[in-house]
Amino acid sequence: MIIAVDGPAASGKGTIAKALGQHYGLPCLDTGLLYRAVGLAVLRAGGDPDLEEDALAACDFDDNLLAEPTLRTEAVGSLASRVSVHQSVRAALISRQRDFATQPGGAVLDGRDIATVIAPDADAKIFVTASVPVRAERRFADAMAHGGHPDMDTLIADIQARDTRDMSRDHAPLRQADGADLLDTSNLTIDAAVRQAIVLVDAQLAGR
Numbered sequence: 001m002i003i004a005v006d007g008p009a010a011s012g013k014g015t016i017a018k019a020l021g022q023h024y025g026l027p028c029l030d031t032g033l034l035y036r037a038v039g040l041a042v043l044r045a046g047g048d049p050d051l052e053e054d055a056l057a058a059c060d061f062d063d064n065l066l067a068e069p070t071l072r073t074e075a076v077g078s079l080a081s082r083v084s085v086h087q088s089v090r091a092a093l094i095s096r097q098r099d100f101a102t103q104p105g106g107a108v109l110d111g112r113d114i115a116t117v118i119a120p121d122a123d124a125k126i127f128v129t130a131s132v133p134v135r136a137e138r139r140f141a142d143a144m145a146h147g148g149h150p151d152m153d154t155l156i157a158d159i160q161a162r163d164t165r166d167m168s169r170d171h172a173p174l175r176q177a178d179g180a181d182l183l184d185t186s187n188l189t190i191d192a193a194v195r196q197a198i199v200l201v202d203a204q205l206a207g208r
Helices: 013-024 032-044 052-057 063-067 074-083 087-101 114-118 132-145 152-168 190-207
Strands: 002-006 028-030 107-111 124-129 181-184
Touching: 002 013, 002 114, 013 028, 013 107, 013 124, 013 190, 028 087, 032 052, 032 063, 032 074, 032 087, 052 087, 074 152, 087 107, 087 114, 107 114, 114 124, 124 190, 132 152, 181 190
Parallel strands: 002 107, 002 124, 028 107, 124 181
Antiparallel strands: none
């Protein structure tokens, strides 16, 4: 069984994907970490994330990089959005994601093109979203909890810029896949969002 969870930054898709993995007993992959790793690798190599050749060279990163807390920062998230516009980078990471999705027993994957590119035949598809102000508030709270001093206007501008890049890129743009259920978490608690996600997945599985 493959469950695809897509959506923009700070929509709650990662939290929901992990909860679905626990509920159904499936391994979970945050595919965004792969792009974050590429972005961080470019930065550390002194390259330019907007140059395709620099981003592609960084795709050969050490798997140990995926465990670094630095990957979760806003700055690296922005780098990930920039390197993900390159078709060669996306192609280089596709096989790693598909291998995870098609492992025996199945898996849960969250990202921005899971149901549209990586696993279009997934057994269940959810597109998780939330309003920009709500997503900015979540980023603000997260940064504060980790000792940061974020600026709300900057967070909003960054989220809007990332949405624009993700939705307008030529290759695998962010969009709700055909057959995917929309889950707006703007006014939902984490527990309520997870419960709704399980309801949606169960309904899709029952209808197959």
